[in-house]
Amino acid sequence: MKTQIKRSLFLLSLAFTIILSSCRSEDDLSIDPPLDANIEANSTIALLMKRVAANDGSRDNVIDGASNLSVQLPVTVTVNGVVINVTNSDDYEDILDAFDISEDDSDEVIISYPITVIFPDYSTIEVNSDSELSALTDNDNDNDIECIDFDYPITASFFNETSDTVSTIIINNDNQMYGFIEDLDELAAVSINFPITVALADGSVETINTIQELEAIIEAVDGTCDEDDNNDFNDCNANTYTTTYFEDSMLACGDWTIDKLKRNNNNLVDIYEAYVFTFNADGTLLVTENANEFNGTWEATGAAGDVDVTINVVGLPDFNDTWNLCKINLQPVEKQVELKIGTDRLRFGSYCSDSTDADLEDILEDGAWIVASYSDDGIDETSDYDGYEINFSDDGTVFATNGIDTNNGTWSVFANDGKMRLDFGTEMPFQEFNDNGWDVITVSNTEVTIHNVSGGNNSNTDILTLQKL
Structure with missing residues (x-):
């Protein structure tokens, strides 16, 4: 057995995730941030957050x-x-x-x-x-808390005693969050930048506005879900899903695709890669595959915690059966609903956001925008876009100008998966944004945040926040 490799200190990589702002003193920072955002080493909330962010060993x-x-x-x-x-x-x-x-x-x-x-x-x-x-x-x-998950990215501010500035840390995953909490005693005047969102075990998402709210919800849900710490591998986990909750979940997104389909030990997901399912409130079901359409029905029955879902689509026998509702996961970016019959599995996935594609398009087309922040795999590159205004047009074109240089490109929002596409060609610096796979994280009338994950094991994460002028 080789010697254990210790976790690299979070502070060693901090330089790659810091956005420096105005020069201020530690005394200033201790006065300005509200007490409901401050976090201290070894406090109750710090220890709870550490347990939430800890590596979950039970899933394998x-x-x-x-x-x-x-x-x-x-x-x-x-x-x-x-x-x-x-x-x-x-x-x-x-x-x-x-x-x-x-x-x-x-x-x-x-x-x-x-x-x-x-x-x-x-x-x-x-x-x-x-x-x-x-x-x-x-x-x-095994002391981790699995009934609640942080929705990343999360930002935190602290007083940088070396540069006498207030710095903002971008935290992108549980590993970084764990390191951040571990190193709190080496940071001064730390606060979380609220609001943040968390996902609960039942698939619901909660918006958290203060440290006190975060502490309360973690304590409330700790131990309330099946954390799969036993070896009952084929179980579907105890749940309290109702037919109404399932129906509302399926109706919340217009387009669902097939994430997983296994029948009789055969993996069929590749066959149905291009199929899109639309669940309607009247119990009808429309499936499209390019120019082909299939019509069917869907129905949910049963008591809370034991919901059966009957699907019947003419021409698609692989789906036609009465399935048991297994899991619902309504993350802000990706939604998943999983059904099972014995060892057979059917999982629907959707990338619909809390706002519709049309909402996002209307919001971006209404006025000029600036790059409020841009993190390229943890490296802050926001300053590259200082002075630029971005304008999105309803004809699918976009241009960014600082009064001297102009970058022209195209943009769109894909209706089938909610992803945003940007293409500025080879023009610098906006060619950094070229990608077909920007996931929409948050949308409001004044701010839009998108991110893109690439590389092996989701190793590279780019985060772009646009702010309306």
Whole structure:
């Protein structure tokens, strides 16, 4: 077993996520920010946030049986003679499918060593055998909170004693949040920039405006959901979903696509990649695939926590059945609804935002905008766009000018997945924004925030906030 690699200090990478603002003293900052935004090291809220952000070791218990650590992917396992290359969390279900090949097999997961495991604090260690893995397993020491998740990015401000400035940190994921909380004692006069949003285990999303509200909601939901810390891998988790909640969830988005479809151990998702499902309030269902249309019906029945969904579409027998409602996840960016029958799975996904595509288009077309902030994989590049005004036209063109230089391009919002496309050609500096995959995070009449994730393991994250003049 190799020596444990400790989590890199958050402060070492802070330079890549800081936006410097006006020069002020620590005394000024301690007066200006409201007390309902301040956070201190070892405070109750700091410890709660740390538990929320901790690495969740239970989601891969089907591999390691350990809730206090997770196996770094990719990893290769053998189950009942079937070799499975696990490259992402969706592949965990391939292991479950292999369990069901026969009633007489052992359902043993044989891990191909060496592997790397990740602890709650994101430190890692190389493991070379089952005995080494067993020695690290401590299911009584699983203290993370899984019933609530932060919606990133989140920003925080602190007094930078080196430069005598107020600095803003952009936090993009749980790993960075954990490091930020760990290093609070090395930062001065820290505050969270509210509002933020959090996602609850039932799929709902809450807007949080103060530290006190955040502390209250974390304490309220802690331990109220099934955190999957047991080894009941084929369960669908206890839930309290009602037919009304399911219906409202499906009607909230006009277009749903197929994220997952497994029938009789066959993965069929690629067959239906171009199919779009529209659930109507009158119980009818329209499925389109390019120029083809399929008509059907949908109905939800049953009591809270045991909802059945009957789907019947003429010409699409792979979907026609009575499914049990398994999970609803209504994140601000991506929505997911999962159904199951035994080992069969059907998961719908949608990228509809809280505002419609038409709303976003109307908002952007109404007036001039500036780049309020732009973070390129954690590096603040906002100053590159100082002095530029951006104008979006209803003919799909966009131009940005500072009175001397003008960048011309095109833009659109895709109706099928809610993503925004920007293309400024090769003109600098706006060619940095060229992408077909900007996810819309927040929309208001005066501010729009989008982000784009690229690279292996979602390694590169760009965040762009536009502010109306």
